[in-house]
Amino acid sequence: MIKVSVLGYGTVGSGVVQILRENAELITKKAGQGIEVKSVLDLRDFPEDPVQELIVHDFEEIKNDDEVQIVVETMGGLHPAYEFVKASLESGKSVCTSNKALVAAYGPELLAVAQEKNVNFLFEASVGGGIPIIRPLKVSLAPEEILEISGILNGTTNYILTEMTDKGADFDSVLKEAQDKGYAEKDPTADIEGHDACRKIAILTSLAYGKQLDFEDIYTEGITKITDRDINYAKKLGAKVKIFGSSKKAGDKVSAMVAPKLIMPSHPLYSVDGVFNAILVKGNMVGDVMFYGQGAGKLATASAVVSDVIDESKHVNVNMKTLWDAEKLALMPLSEASSKFFVRVHGSREEVEKKVKNAFGAVTPVDAGYNDEFGFVTEEITEGAYEKAANEVSVINKIRFEG
Amino acid sequence: MIKVSVLGYGTVGSGVVQILRENAELITKKAGQGIEVKSVLDLRDFPEDPVQELIVHDFEEIKNDDEVQIVVETMGGLHPAYEFVKASLESGKSVCTSNKALVAAYGPELLAVAQEKNVNFLFEASVGGGIPIIRPLKVSLAPEEILEISGILNGTTNYILTEMTDKGADFDSVLKEAQDKGYAEKDPTADIEGHDACRKIAILTSLAYGKQLDFEDIYTEGITKITDRDINYAKKLGAKVKIFGSSKKAGDKVSAMVAPKLIMPSHPLYSVDGVFNAILVKGNMVGDVMFYGQGAGKLATASAVVSDVIDESKHVNVNMKTLWDAEKLALMPLSEASSKFFVRVHGSREEVEKKVKNAFGAVTPVDAGYNDEFGFVTEEITEGAYEKAANEVSVINKIRFEG
Numbered sequence: 001m002i003k004v005s006v007l008g009y010g011t012v013g014s015g016v017v018q019i020l021r022e023n024a025e026l027i028t029k030k031a032g033q034g035i036e037v038k039s040v041l042d043l044r045d046f047p048e049d050p051v052q053e054l055i056v057h058d059f060e061e062i063k064n065d066d067e068v069q070i071v072v073e074t075m076g077g078l079h080p081a082y083e084f085v086k087a088s089l090e091s092g093k094s095v096c097t098s099n100k101a102l103v104a105a106y107g108p109e110l111l112a113v114a115q116e117k118n119v120n121f122l123f124e125a126s127v128g129g130g131i132p133i134i135r136p137l138k139v140s141l142a143p144e145e146i147l148e149i150s151g152i153l154n155g156t157t158n159y160i161l162t163e164m165t166d167k168g169a170d171f172d173s174v175l176k177e178a179q180d181k182g183y184a185e186k187d188p189t190a191d192i193e194g195h196d197a198c199r200k201i202a203i204l205t206s207l208a209y210g211k212q213l214d215f216e217d218i219y220t221e222g223i224t225k226i227t228d229r230d231i232n233y234a235k236k237l238g239a240k241v242k243i244f245g246s247s248k249k250a251g252d253k254v255s256a257m258v259a260p261k262l263i264m265p266s267h268p269l270y271s272v273d274g275v276f277n278a279i280l281v282k283g284n285m286v287g288d289v290m291f292y293g294q295g296a297g298k299l300a301t302a303s304a305v306v307s308d309v310i311d312e313s314k315h316v317n318v319n320m321k322t323l324w325d326a327e328k329l330a331l332m333p334l335s336e337a338s339s340k341f342f343v344r345v346h347g348s349r350e351e352v353e354k355k356v357k358n359a360f361g362a363v364t365p366v367d368a369g370y371n372d373e374f375g376f377v378t379e380e381i382t383e384g385a386y387e388k389a390a391n392e393v394s395v396i397n398k399i400r401f402e403g
Numbered sequence: 404m405i406k407v408s409v410l411g412y413g414t415v416g417s418g419v420v421q422i423l424r425e426n427a428e429l430i431t432k433k434a435g436q437g438i439e440v441k442s443v444l445d446l447r448d449f450p451e452d453p454v455q456e457l458i459v460h461d462f463e464e465i466k467n468d469d470e471v472q473i474v475v476e477t478m479g480g481l482h483p484a485y486e487f488v489k490a491s492l493e494s495g496k497s498v499c500t501s502n503k504a505l506v507a508a509y510g511p512e513l514l515a516v517a518q519e520k521n522v523n524f525l526f527e528a529s530v531g532g533g534i535p536i537i538r539p540l541k542v543s544l545a546p547e548e549i550l551e552i553s554g555i556l557n558g559t560t561n562y563i564l565t566e567m568t569d570k571g572a573d574f575d576s577v578l579k580e581a582q583d584k585g586y587a588e589k590d591p592t593a594d595i596e597g598h599d600a601c602r603k604i605a606i607l608t609s610l611a612y613g614k615q616l617d618f619e620d621i622y623t624e625g626i627t628k629i630t631d632r633d634i635n636y637a638k639k640l641g642a643k644v645k646i647f648g649s650s651k652k653a654g655d656k657v658s659a660m661v662a663p664k665l666i667m668p669s670h671p672l673y674s675v676d677g678v679f680n681a682i683l684v685k686g687n688m689v690g691d692v693m694f695y696g697q698g699a700g701k702l703a704t705a706s707a708v709v710s711d712v713i714d715e716s717k718h719v720n721v722n723m724k725t726l727w728d729a730e731k732l733a734l735m736p737l738s739e740a741s742s743k744f745f746v747r748v749h750g751s752r753e754e755v756e757k758k759v760k761n762a763f764g765a766v767t768p769v770d771a772g773y774n775d776e777f778g779f780v781t782e783e784i785t786e787g788a789y790e791k792a793a794n795e796v797s798v799i800n801k802i803r804f805e806g
Contacts, residue, residue: 132539285705
């Protein structure tokens with residue numbers, strides 16, 4: 001029998017307890033022994049919930065409980081999650097977490113402690129919710145030189161963009177509706193400004209190359225500037241607007257970015273709509289592989305956590321080495337990254353086309369029926385070249401275009 | 404340094420040698436040590452290929468080579484693959500294989516030998532080529548009660564159906580073209596009759612439930628009866644024809660089948676076209692997860708084999724237990740499985756509609772402009788009820804309909 005402590009009885013933590021109970025029989029078979037929640041750390045009490053008898057309020061109790069071999073961290077936030085996780089590993093317990101902020105910030109350090117103590121630190125649930133992606137990237141794609149990762153990594157923004165596309169609604173009203181439905185948080189900043197996706201692509205890219213990509217170094221653009229006009233242009237182009245966390249090998253360096261992009265129906269992620277997430281990984285041998293599923297949600301995320309618990313229960317005192325050094329990954333300057341750009345500038349086509357062509361070179365006009373602005377798609381140019389050209393005209397918005 | 408022997412220097416075997424050489428540096432990092440091909444078993448010689456110096460013609464040499472810790476079986480076929488794999492395991496070597504026929508027929512026995520000898524028998528490449536599916540199903544989805552598996556598991560037939568849909572071409576000419584391009588084999592029977600997909604769904608289903616599903620027990624229908632008329636009806640319905648290997652939990656039993664199906668654009672596998680494969684797994688906690696990629700091809704398949712080699716190199720003398728007992732999985736009789744059916748019967752609508760309704764109950768007519776036949780979609784009925792009703796009319800073809 002393996003004894004587990006859960007830190008934080010919120011959405012994911014309570015899902016972990018639920019799955020370990022409801023699927024106990026099959027989990028016992030898969031793990032080769034029973035897995036039992038011995039204690040749950042939370043500041044609150046839950047008098048109506050059978051979990052109450054497991055509730056402890058002091059982390060020290062868990063840290064000092066030698067019977068507890070696995071600690072599940074589902075509190076979120078950096079502190080005290082970091083301190084608790086580190087202390088758990090140092091006292092010889094394996095840890096698994098759904099906490100992307102923690103993993104993005106302290107991944108290499110915590111992995112090093114786990115290795116030193118011959119225990120494990122796993123974080124399947126930190127990216128893509130219930131989608132198996134961390135373990136496939138580490139183990140199944142181990143033979144691959146990763147050339148590119150492209151992910152729809154945030155369900156809230158994908159839901160908003162899908163609704164804007166399907167219903168022709170504007171950003172603010174869709175956001176409000178998403179908040180009412182519980183698909184977006186009261187403070188939606190982390191989602192709509194791309195911060196959530198940024199931490200996730202930082203984790204995936206660090207794992208792909210075995211070195212640390214700091215999320216602060218990744219150019220991150222949210223979806224708050226996307227309007228119904230952008231969506232209408234997208235439709236004219238036969239494209240959809242999606243927000244991607246992406247990274248790409250470029251010689252000895254890697255480029256990385258979070259930004260909305262226009263993609264065409266031939267793109268493997270074109271049909272990933274609503275709250276679903278999907279991650280495309282391109283390897284030098286295997287080509288494109290794609291993983292799809294619910295990127296959030298109580299039970300989907302908790303399921304990924306429990307898969308880590310089972311894996312750790314089968315590797316007691318055997319460290320499964322994860323390559324992710326503290327050494328920094330060499331990042332290509334943003335200005336050198338290149339793509340096509342869809343651009344909207346103030347002024348009618350008659351008024352500004354010549355100026356646009358002087359600035360951007362050859363462009364393909366897109367007519368969505370607006371007379372007070374001019375929309376067009378550039379050739380593939382660098383971000384630096386785009387910035388230079390954009391200074392020559394009066395840009396309303398731009399969206400990178402993969403087509 | 405881990406020493407590997409490769410049995411069979413065909414498409415996949417030569418791909419394994421190529422990947423271990425070309426990605427040697429990163430594989431050494433991931434595995435924590437070098438992985439070197441020490442010998443390659445083949446009856447042939449390859450005087451123009453550097454592999455020649457590794458070629459041996461007698462399996463006994465490999466079996467008796469104590470330096471060889473991992474054997475890669477990429478010969479295909481049941482014999483002597485079975486004998487060689489079993490002997491390798493018995494002599495304390497781990498084995499990985501791309502051979503679905505071998506795994507479907509002897510999986511539980513070979514896993515038991517591996518467990519007894521404290522080595523490993525892995526077969527990621529036996530299903531879905533380069534798509535990570537076996538390991539995610541075993542490990543990442545370990546907490547899940549698997550409710551359903553639905554896979555486009557054969558690239559040749561998916562290519563043929565895609566071409567028939569896109570070009571309006573008939574089956575025979577597309578098959579001929581696929582053979583010319585190397586997408587279909589000279590003897591395409593195993594693909595077009597569904598035998599290949601059948602072995603793959605047998606493997607996935609056995610792993611999902613930990614018991615043996617014999618492929619001979621799975622109802623298997625190929626795509627040879629699909630005509631351009633069926634494709635035109637599908638277009639009228641807004642659907643596509645795809646051939647699925649699928650299984651579903653039904654109480655204490657499991658239903659399983661290989662058959663063409665009509666699916667609508669809302670189906671997660673609708674946009675999986677051409678030679679690509681995809682597998683949808685539904686769990687009781689995680690909901691739908693989907694895996695997509697190249698289901699065949701030298702390097703994609705070889706990459707999956709090499710992921711197993713790396714995993715085995717990290718688990719020397721540590722058996723990673725795989726739940727797959729020889730005990731038979733309880734299969735629901737085909738007659739009890741239910742779905743909607745798209746059916747075409749001889750005779751004009753005027754002539755046969757009444758008879759059809761008498762036999763099938765309520766149906767939805769589909770008009771694709773053919774006056775000599777009547778096409779319709781039934782309500783959801785059992786296979787048994789379908790068979791009974793079909794006896795009352797003159798059926799040209801039927802395709803199960805998920806919509």
